[in-house]
Amino acid sequence: MKRISFTPLRFLAFCCFVGAMIITAGCLGQSAQTEDNVQEDNIQTLIVAGPADFDSRIEMKMNVYDVFLDINANGKPIPGHLVSSWNKSDDGLTYTFQLNKGIEFHDGTQWNASSAAWFLTWCSQGARKNDIAFSKISDVSEVDEYTIQVTLKEPYGAFIKSLSSESNSHVIAPTSVEPAWSNDGEIVSFIGTGKFEVENYVKAQSAEFVRHDPASGEGTLIDRISYRVIPDSYSSVSALRAGDVDIIGVADHHSTVPYEQIPQMMNDPDIIVEKQSYGRYQVVELNCKEGSLSDIRLREAINLGLDRDKMVKELLASAAEPAYSVVSPTYPWAGSLAGTEYTYDPEKAKNLLDQAGWVVAGADGIREKDGQKLTLTYIVPQGEANSDSIAVYIQSELKKIGVDVDILVLESGAAGEERQKGNYDMYLHHSWGVPGLPEGPLTGKYHSTWGSWPVSYHDAELDQLIETAIATGADEDYSAAYLYIQEKYACMPLYDIEKIAAYRKAVKGFTFSASIYGLDLSTVSIEP
Template sequence: MARNSKRIRGLTRSLVMIILAAFIMIAGCSSNSNNGGNSDATGQPSGGPEKAVTVAISADPGIDQLDAGAYKGAMSVHAMIYDGLVEYGEKGSILPALAESWDISEDGKVYTFHLRHGVKFSDGTDFNAAAVKFSFERWMNDPANSLNVAAALQSIDVIDDHTLTMTFNKTYYPFLTELSFARPVRIISPSAVEPAGAVTGKFVKAVGTGAWMAESYKTDQEAVLVRNPYYWGEAPKLSKIILKVIPDPQSRVLALQSGAADIAGGQPGKLPVESVPVIESDSSLSLQKAPGTNSHFLIFNYNTPALQDLNVRKAINLAINKKSIIDDLLDGIGSEAKGLFPLTVPYVTDQNNTWYGFDPDEAKQLLAEAGYSDSNGDGIVEKNGTPLELSFVLQQAEFPEWKSVSELIQSELKAIGIAVNLQILEPNAYYDALWTTKAYDLIMYRTYDDAYNPHAFLLSLFHKTAEAPAVAWSDAELESFIDTAVGSTDLLVRQKAYDSIFGRLYEEAMFGALYFPDEVMAVNKRVKGFKPGYTTFTPVFWNQLDIGEE
């Protein structure tokens, strides 16, 4: 009996030693992790539940071609995987990102960037000034790149591992703004190409310093992003984001209602306006609205004789009930346009953001002053025997609501004596009419978004090039104001120039203002920490999202 008790005590001691050794081994493995022993390979606390959300997107994100220096793949995913030197903040403020600070020479042509220390790419390789130079040299000489930061960049020089200079051939204040874009200015690891480090190397996989990295990808189905274990900033609260491709807008709404998707909307996967009441009535979903940075408006063809008359352009603006567009057609998703850009855009203020109201009687009076009258009683005014009849071009593939908006405008212009013939075109034909043939009198269009406004849009549509006149409206005085604005390093001079730009647009009624749309997203209430981003390529502050119970 004593012998058996001794044997049992021996077995017990052996079992204790085995268990103790197992704990020591587990602790040793944990202490060797990349996150100080508190997290697994994705940055998720060890033993904690996986936190994932599913985002419904409209198109394949192109993970296999998500080269930081190219224009392929989803911009929103570019911004999740790759960081830039700087980041676009609220109302165009420029914030530090991979560059902690920067200096600009007095003539505005030399930028010195001071880079963060201790940053690594998602494969563990070091981020440094040489990696920035490598990234930029892959695209800066590409003739297809229209960015000023590319065309004007003369040299990029590495001073040391954490300092570099960029020298430009002109003064242009939006250089920093362009460096915040989602592509192609973001930084990719030299290890992401073959052969590694070769500027002309073939892109192999997306390797960035951003908070997220690709785990898996099925073309036209889904992409799974997980946390970058080497991320230099505050770690995301989620461990995984699943991007599910759902091309049909109504199907995205159904996915939200069924729980197959947690988030949808914004540029990654727009929601149909008519579905807003459905989402608002669903107790499991919340509708998130935020003022957008673009506007929808009418371009006037300055080659159309009738539209060369300022009174006619003013009359068209005064005849359009912009409040009715918002209230009756868009379910309150947006606001009346009071200029070319909303207040969310840099340099737009309450003082310079003004436009024509709704006054059909004044519109009729202006047409009469321009020499138009309805001599035969058919409801359409004429001048010198020619009826005031305009072709109105639009497309609805990208913006389904444009059809109902255009029909309302057609009705309101008819009420003041202008006949409007609607032409709904397929996107290719629509853009051909806009950019090439100018086969329209009126065409509905939208401004660019966030970091591209106001400078890039004004240069693109309201400023001539060496090859062609301005796209939207040609005016030498307006162009001189634009040149002053983009070429000044003085903030006060820029603001004064933009005040003059917006004033000139108003005085000459160079376009037809319509509405400023809101950015709309639907979010499952189990998702916490939702906050809309400041750009369309970062529609959500992804790193702040979390999962919680109601």
């Protein structure tokens, strides 16, 4: 692994390199305009660019699949295309679902009690069995042709919410696994009930979709979607401005549009830029178990030593809102965080470091204790737009209070391995967005045995708070757990990762979904 300590001079050189790549990509884009963008024989094709393989992200799949339950703008589960209603027994163990009629999968398989019962059984025994909600399922039975009953092993307050998760509850056909209808079969084809079906797929390169029912396009909406993988976020901007793609930023829940590019795109008369908040925060997760940051005073100090207002203004073109708490206090399940925000206070940060025994000893201004410099290893996974400039900014800000930050940029897979081993002090990540909130961060990071972050903040009291919140699903219980995490300075929140959609002016009818993972392109049209 190569450690990269970004000095201002090195960062300037990096920017020059990226700029050159952008110019090159732009020139290539201008010469690469082909008939792909031309609508022939009244067939409208929308060209979408995204940073990753179609099968590795859920967003584009949401044009192929429906989720078992829908959600509203507040992240609450509601009936949708597949389920018309449900009820829960008084003891919280039995759920009865009424299914919508007249729906079929792309291959003609009927959506009914048989296929619905198979799906939830497969979730509990097959590829999704490790999901907490599905691991709670004891039995799934058919009541009649369009009614199923699910029995849990124990009450689980977040069960219904979990059925609205695009990641784990998008419904696949029983014929899409091998062997067909097997309760633990492996997925071998993309067959859903969505508006589009997959016509062709080339791993890590592209995917082609065609509207399942051509008549549903009414002759005015797009008939096809062409998805192209463009890993570099600056290159995707160049492709959009060159007219080689129609829309960017929508095919991933990570930040894929560089914020500093937004003003330029907004000044382009041929491009429209929209943004939507889903409560998903960019955060730096901290190693609270080992090393210097196991001391709460240091965790508080680095939070108070970061000027978030200046960060979003100077680096993100004010296109994002700064984050002062682990999740947004505007949600009812996080109302307890109001008044506990991490405000910029470098003098208090220095005092906390002094109290912890870390003092400035040399001309470089870096603090020392027992002959050891206060150096924090900061892992930054590749592929997150805006991460490079943010890393350098954090490095610069913390140096002002005497903390040295060693930036380590790694391929995402390698970064994940280091995370699992706990080989970091700071790690760039994010909070979940709607619908993963509020349970996502609690179960995924901060519960000592449920999550996959072994050196995040854990203790028995927090485990109990989380388990209570998950069992009851009550806003006040979630709020109590988040307040506890906030008071322990378990992470360093940075800013709200608002989802950015940028598209050609000829594209009409695009709207954001209620969920950060949702993407419905069936209502889009392209003007000649």
